[in-house]
Amino acid sequence: DAGVIQSPRHEVTEMGQEVTLRCKPISGHNSLFWYRQTMMRGLELLIYFNNNVPIDDSGMPEDRFSAKMPNASFSTLKIQPSEPRDSAVYFCASSLQGAPNQPQHFGDGTRLSIL
């Protein structure tokens, strides 16, 4: 079975540019999570969706970050304008809500470098 698919795997862009990260969750999963991982701050939850609806975006760092989930099989995380401090690995994960104790399944991440 296909896992969580993220694209691109690597992104290098200049400060001020718009960056869009994409995620396709596992088919049938109805919860989706965006995380950011850095050496300094570790793994941070940015936002999560249940049934395509944002539930908790308290981890989104600032207004430059936005996330959407237009349907059950696709989500985007957008940074506009990007800054060097946004450089990190961004992970998407999905899980099946409603069934107890279900784990999250992670994609391989997008490594973002802002120059």
Added chain:
Amino acid sequence: GNSVTQMEGPVTLSEEAFLTINCTYTATGYPSLFWYVQYPGEGLQLLLKATKADDKGSNKGFEATYRKETTSFHLEKGSVQVSDSAVYFCALGRGTDKLIFGTGTRLQVFP
């Protein structure tokens, strides 16, 4: 609030040594507990889980027992291999989809 505390790394071991990575938690009620592993360049993968007190999760030679009396979920393996080198995350889940992760512990195993 709910939280997870892991021992700081790196943990450095020789091949075939015994491994323990400590994890303690703070939570109301009866959370589920998880260990995830992250290999270089990859996302986190579920390693094992336990859903109630005294449950033992196990996978790939790793074990962890849910101890409510000590609020702990320590990860153990009797004989580590070089291929076990990775970052290990303890996590807590309580009735919601939002997991609380520890800060991760890096394990380095040398031949």
